[in-house]
Every structure is written in structure tokens, then in C-alpha cells.
Amino acid sequence: MAALFATRLRRLRLNAGLTQAQLGQRTHTHPTRINQIERTTGAKPTLELARALDEAVGAENLLIELWPYVYRETFPDWAREFMERSERAVVIRQYMAAVVPGLLQTEDYARDLMRLDQSLESAEQLEERVAARLGRQARLERPDGPELWVVLDEAVLARPLSGPAVMRAQFARLLSAAADPHITLQVLPFRSGRHDTMGGSLTVLTMPDGSEAAYTEGADYGQLIEDPQEVKPYGVAYDRLRALALPPNMSLDMIRSAMEDTHDERVPSRSARRRLAQVQLQQSGGRRLRRDRRPLPRPRPRP
Numbered sequence: 001m002a003a004l005f006a007t008r009l010r011r012l013r014l015n016a017g018l019t020q021a022q023l024g025q026r027t028h029t030h031p032t033r034i035n036q037i038e039r040t041t042g043a044k045p046t047l048e049l050a051r052a053l054d055e056a057v058g059a060e061n062l063l064i065e066l067w068p069y070v071y072r073e074t075f076p077d078w079a080r081e082f083m084e085r086s087e088r089a090v091v092i093r094q095y096m097a098a099v100v101p102g103l104l105q106t107e108d109y110a111r112d113l114m115r116l117d118q119s120l121e122s123a124e125q126l127e128e129r130v131a132a133r134l135g136r137q138a139r140l141e142r143p144d145g146p147e148l149w150v151v152l153d154e155a156v157l158a159r160p161l162s163g164p165a166v167m168r169a170q171f172a173r174l175l176s177a178a179a180d181p182h183i184t185l186q187v188l189p190f191r192s193g194r195h196d197t198m199g200g201s202l203t204v205l206t207m208p209d210g211s212e213a214a215y216t217e218g219a220d221y222g223q224l225i226e227d228p229q230e231v232k233p234y235g236v237a238y239d240r241l242r243a244l245a246l247p248p249n250m251s252l253d254m255i256r257s258a259m260e261d262t263h264d265e266r267v268p269s270r271s272a273r274r275r276l277a278q279v280q281l282q283q284s285g286g287r288r289l290r291r292d293r294r295p296l297p298r299p300r301p302r303p
Contacts, residue, residue, distance in 0.1 A: 001069040002040045008066065010038045012057035027052040044070050046124065047131045068135070082203070082215045082224050087139065091206035095151045095188075095197055095241050099161060100170060102133050103140060103148060104177050109170040110134065112162040140183070149184045151238075151245050157187065157258040164262050171259035178252055186245035187254045195244060196237040204231070204238050 013023050013034075020038070024031040029049065037045050037053075045053070047067055054063040086092065094101050099113055111130050120126055139145050152174075160167050178185045188195070203215040214225040214234035225231055246254065 001066065002044055005045070005063065005066045005070050006038045006040050008059070008062060009053060009057070012059050012062075013038075016057045018057065023053070023056055026056040044125075044128060046128055047135065068132070082222060083136070085205055085207070085213055085215075085224070086203075087136065088207060089146050089205040090208055091147045091149075093149045093204040093206075093238050095153070095202045095238060096156055097153045097197070097201050098155055098159070100152070100156060100174065101150055103137055104150065104174060105133065105137075106166070106170050106173050107134055108166045109162055112166060140177075140180070145182060147182050149186075149242070151186045151188050151241050152251075154187055154189045154254075157255065160262070167262045168259050171255055171262065174255050175252060175259075178248070184248055185251055185255070186242060186248055187251040188241060188245040189254070192244040195241060197241060202234060202238060202241075204235055 013020070018026070019031075020034040021031040023029075024034050027034075027049065029052070033049075035041075045067070047064075050063050050067040050070075053059070054061060057063075092103070100109060102110070105113070107130060110133050111126065114120065114126055114129050114133075117129075120129075140148065157171075162170075174185060177183050201217045203217075205213045205215070207213070211228070212231050212235060214231045216223050216225070216234075225234065245251065
């Protein structure tokens with residue numbers, strides 16, 4: 001796809017009578033970068049650059065429409081096939097063991113998470129992946145967007161992936177997303193104990209024709225299961241997770257509590273403030289008792 005993008009760009013540039021240097025000037029890009037894209041020898045173009053190139057050569061959105069297929073090549077093979085199916089799914093059911101799902105991530109949260117990817121090659125590739133992830137979220141806002149059901153393990157709330165400000169914004173994003181009637185959020189608390197999907201995340205996709213696919217994922221691997229007989233147990237496992245999880249209203253309360261407890265280190269958390277208040281109350285009560293205590297009469301000496 002990168003080669004196809006390069007071929008189309010070169011043809012459109014020549015048809016427009018532009019040299020690589022002139023195209024670079026129009027798009028505020030170094031000519032060497034244009035040459036790398038046309039020869040597919042450098043990093044793949046960002047979405048912002050694809051838009052600038054499209055306008056400069058009069059491509060009428062052709063390069064913008066090709067770009068999503070180009071960026072997929074920056075992801076491992078096992079992730080690309082899952083992404084393609086997700087974009088066509090009418091129902092998406094996800095259990096996330098450690099992180100917020102990509103469809104609900106904020107930009108800063110997504111960037112901090114993707115920095116941990118061992119396959120990441122450059123800062124530019126990082127921004128490509130962040131832009132791609134945020135671009136896929138637009139599907140949730142369309143009239144034909146999928147039904148999304150997400151079960152978050154409590155670890156997602158308890159273990160901060162980023163700094164306090166990023167985590168607060170991410171929790172706020174979850175709360176706002178839950179207001180959408182097509183999105184349901186649940187939290188699986190630690191006290192629920194063991195379950196069938198421990199050790200990784202699970203996604204079950206329902207396609208327009210009613211068929212289903214399951215996708216299991218760990219830190220550096222993923223597996224797409226398509227055989228109906230093999231997919232069925234994963235659907236059952238997901239239903240069990242939903243049964244173990246808190247109801248949506250209680251789940252949102254738990255997310256709010258996590259957001260309130262996420263503070264800078266110099267600001268005490270809500271639980272810390274509660275403990276401090278209890279200690280102060282006890283100390284205050286103790287002082288009142290001591291003030292109100294009357295002295296005991298001294299024993300009289302025996303005759």
C-alpha cells in the first residue's frame with residue numbers, strides 16, 4: 001500500500017507540473033521527505049502530510065483515502081487483520097485486563113501506551129499510530145457505528161499508566177462515553193476472583209452477516225479466531241465476565257472514585273483525606289474526654 005501511495009503521488013505531482021522541491025515548498029516539507037515517500041525508503045507519511053499532499057497536487061481526497069491502508073502496515077500482521085475486521089463489526093464486546101480499549105483512549109493516554117511498544121521504530125511512527133487510533137474512534141460517532149460493550153478489569157483503574165492529569169482526563173473520557181446509548185461500560189472488581197480470561201484481553205466481534213470472530217491479545221502477541229466452533233467458547237467466556245462485573249451504574253461510580261483519587265503526589269487522595277479526618281476526629285474526641293474528665297478523689301490514709 002505504501003508503494004501504491006508513492007506511485008499515485010508521483011503521477012499526480014508530474015501531472016501538476018511540480019518538482020519534488022516545489023511540492024515540498026507547498027507542503028512545508030523538505031524535498032528529501034518527498035523523495036523518500038515516492039521511493040518508499042523512509043517513514044510512511046502522517047495523516048497531516050497526506051492531507052497537505054492531496055491538496056497540493058489536486059488529488060481530490062485520493063491520497064487521504066489511501067492513507068488508512070498505508071498506516072496499517074506500521075502495525076504487526078496479527079494486529080492488522082483484527083483492525084480490518086473491527087472496522088466492519090456491528091457489535092464489539094471487549095474485556096480489557098490492563099488498559100483502556102483503543103476506541104475509548106484519549107490522545108495522551110494512547111501516546112504514553114504506544115511508547116511501550118517494542119516494535120516502535122521512531123517518534124514519527126509513534127505519531128502515525130496515535131493518529132490512526134484516534135481516527136478509528138470516529139466510527140463510534142457515525143449513525144451506523146457499532147454497539148460497544150466494554151468490561152474493564154479493576155486493574156485498569158488501579159494501576160496508573162500515565163501521570164495524574166492524563167489519567168483524570170482518561171477517566172473523564174470513559175464517563176462521557178458511557179452517556180452514549182450504544183456504549184456500555186462495566187468494571188470487573190478484584191473481589192470477583194478468578195475467571196476464564198485471566199492473563200490477557202478478549203474481543204468478540206459480530207459481523208454484518210451475523211458471523212463472529214474472537215481476538216485474544218497479550219503484551220506482544222495477538223490471535224484472531226474465526227472458526228465458529230472455536231469462537232463459541234469465547235462468547236460464553238465473555239458472557240460470564242459480564243455476569244461477574246458490576247452493573248453499569250455501579251461501574252461508573254467506581255470510575256468516578258478512581259478519578260477523584262487520582263491526584264498529584266503533593267495533594268492527598270480522597271482515601272488519604274478520609275483517614276486523616278478520622279484520625280483528627282479521634283484525637284479531637286480524646287482531647288474532649290480528657291478535658292471533661294474529673295479528678296478522682298485521693299484515697300484517705302488509714303488511721
